[in-house]
Amino acid sequence: METVGAVEAVPRPGLRERKKQRTRDALVRAALELFATRGWEGTTVDDIVAAVDVSQRTFFRYFASKEEVAFFVPRLAESRVAEALRSRPPAEPPLEALRRSVLDSWDEINAAVEQVVPLELHLRVYRVIESTPALFAAHLRRSAELEEELARIIARREGLDVDADPRPRILVAAFGGVLRVTERVWSAGEDLSLAAMRDLMATYLDQVGPALAGDWRTG
Amino acid sequence: METVGAVEAVPRPGLRERKKQRTRDALVRAALELFATRGWEGTTVDDIVAAVDVSQRTFFRYFASKEEVAFFVPRLAESRVAEALRSRPPAEPPLEALRRSVLDSWDEINAAVEQVVPLELHLRVYRVIESTPALFAAHLRRSAELEEELARIIARREGLDVDADPRPRILVAAFGGVLRVTERVWSAGEDLSLAAMRDLMATYLDQVGPALAGDWRTG
DNA sequence: TTGTCAACTGTCAGTCGCTGACATTAGCCT
DNA sequence: AGGCTAATGTCAGCGACTGACAGTTGACAA
Structure with a gap:
């Protein structure tokens, strides 16, 4: 051997x-x-x-x-998030599993990125992606593909059929929407640290329920 | 004059x-x-x-x-939805306003489409858009732009600053995510009628709350 | 070491989307 | 009728991308 x-x-x-x-x-x-x-x-x-x-x-x-080649780095991140979700404890509620998968992979992702290019360079490229229509479109499509994968994993965790029960896709779509808002606000802001992004994401996810609930003025 | x-x-x-x-x-x-x-x-x-x-x-x-040119028809729809949202009664809760804007514009949109091309042709083109990566990416970007516009309208209705309060964007992002799932399931299904799409959308929107809520197995 | 095979690379010609510059055509208006 | 100007056509060229073919260079066995 x-x-x-x-x-x-x-x-x-x-x-x-x-x-x-x-x-x-x-x-x-x-x-x-x-x-x-x-x-x-x-x-x-x-x-x-x-x-x-x-x-x-x-x-x-x-x-x-x-x-x-522009999405070489994001690609690293995507596979890790899916990986993380697969290894979440099955007892965890779906949304919680998604949330922790993203938040917990963060450090690991950045370590992997650093091995190829300086993190600072990646951040600069990310801004180019967000501000270039053609690239931003590609970014959204990649996100959609990742979401589809996540939905399938969730469905399997819960013993559901993705094509029969829409809940996995609905959940992931809502979750993904919030992620994108987070990215947008974060990259437009001043504190480009990873801690800032993590905090922002956690905060925003907490606001989905209330935002959907109903009248904001009677809160 | x-x-x-x-x-x-x-x-x-x-x-x-x-x-x-x-x-x-x-x-x-x-x-x-x-x-x-x-x-x-x-x-x-x-x-x-x-x-x-x-x-x-x-x-x-x-x-x-x-x-x-491929997005000539979708373009007609987008402007009408934004228009509809602007004319919703201000007292209505945000999510309800979004929902009704989309559902109520439906018939009007289709009438406008028919004036340019047969509706059946548009549906065939839509399938091409969904199955062609480059076009699908463009479609997502257009959706993102529409969502940004909707978020701004919502913010104005509620007297908020979009860049200060993330709730409008979060709500619209979640809403938009569900819309896209609807489109996907609908165009993959068999009943391509507009009534079917409207029903599907209404059903899915009702499921966002429960899906986000928590454990599906104890429901 | 040498020679063979297969993988990798370079060159070239060509397609397709798209643009700027310039000439031509054809409504419009007096 | 004739001048003005918007609309169109022609042409040359750039940049992304591909197929075909030839040359080069590691891998591996004799």
């Missing part, structure tokens, strides 16, 4: 694999840096590949589109 | 204006028909302009992008 000179656990990838990894990372870093400084339309794929010194064709073999 | 020979109300537009209107309508109809039959990627702008016999340049003078 063990090749000579190779350890069981992680049989250190060959030169080829390491080279690919380096190219991919270099492309991500160069692209994000350019997006953050010159903006989305101000950056061409040719600019990116010139910075890394590979051909344009190579870029498109690593990323299906110019968009995809 | 009155030009000689011109009637006050609607001084029937000149030939030039009527020609423009015809060209625009022809482009919309040709485009939607093509999208519905050949799909989004299967239709080029050249195909559309060939069907109407105008130059490509003319197409882009009427529509900023290939996307814009």
